[in-house]
Amino acid sequence: MSKHVVVIGGGVAGMEAAGQLSKYGFEVSLVEKEKTTGGHLNDWHKLFPDRRSSTEVKEYLDGIILNKGINVLTNTTIEKFNKNRNTFSITTSGGTEMTADAVIVATGFELFRSSRKEEYGYGIYDNVITSSDLEEMFRNDRILMSNGDVPSTIGIVHCVGSRDEKVGNLYCSKLCCVTAVKQAIEIREHLPQSKVFCFYMDMRMGGAHYEELYREAQEEWGVSFIRGKVSEAGETIHNRLVIKVEDTLAGRPLKMELDLLVLMAGMEMSDGGKKIAVSAGLNTGDNRFFAATDNHYGSNRSNIDGIFYAGTCTAPMNITETISHARAAVSEVMDYLNDGKK
């Protein structure tokens, strides 16, 4: 009888892991809390660095999990999680009881709730939006201010909820810089008359083709980059947004009026992940993400034999890295189940 592997989380990592496991002949159950799989891909219009449509990646992932005999449970969460001698007993919110020989946790990330940075006015001023809100505007092909006007000056704030001791997140979310560059280009593409300003502390263009995209933003799209952390956003008496920042390269404080302010929300451990961590007894790190047993060669391994991690539940990752990480998790599962450990 083939071994049963339960994958918790139906985003990019979970779908890739489930698809690969199924390909190798395992019986697979994929548990997803939302009504559809795809995770954050469903919220994004186009992807960095090549600005391809997110639906293309979604189609690839659907292709490897649909009609492959994978037991996909949507609208489902994990209610009970028990480790037996060699197996795991899992009860879902739908009341289904499953016995798993191994588990892949792929609970992913959540975007930082930008209203927690009160000084940026998300939820207070209508024209302060998040990177995720902007993606929705791109999808609807309508980039408008709250009063229906077309914005002409747009500011983008990097590091919202990342690298910020005040919100308890010391880490860099790694993807927001390149997302800001991508979105700045897209704004200019949609609104050729607009001016876009990115406010950054450091430009972290560490991924493949990121630096080239940064250059393209400057060279071809005329995006302006100002080095300084925005300290606060407010409104003028004419209800126009106004931000304060130090232009640190000029060495002087700068005030700028804007029509739209986009906050680059960072990545945080998901609530679902936190619950699993408690119910299964999995270790988490200071950054609240799952703590793998070794940073170099054990990034998929947990402190419990038979439970493995895939994707952004361990750290911020882009889609390329997430897919690689998920495949690596599958390889760990195969070693574990074939090793005679059980």
Add this chain to the structure above:
Amino acid sequence: MAKNNMEKFGYTISKGRQIDYESNDRRIADYIFEREPSFRLCIECGGCSATCTTGNLTKFSLRELHILIKRGENDQVMNNLRKCMLCGKCTLVCPRGVNTRNIVVLAKQAFQKSGEYAI
């Protein structure tokens, strides 16, 4: 007499702009490092200067002040230090948890204790 002639021709002696790291006196910085270790955490983001009331009204940058202290540019530090009103808004903003306000307080203390500088 000769000096006056020189001045008429518009010649002056410019003080070097270069930071001479070796000969600068960094005891003020050391004093602060010892008592406020968060001083090491600054990444020069400028959040403090952006929110600073003094900096918005006068030629004062707390971010620049921190760097000048660390480099031992003490004359410039001293001239600027008194402008800070110690309101502490900078500390509320700092993403690295630097106790920026205390750094100003400690810098003042250090200058006071040092016989070479009067403040």
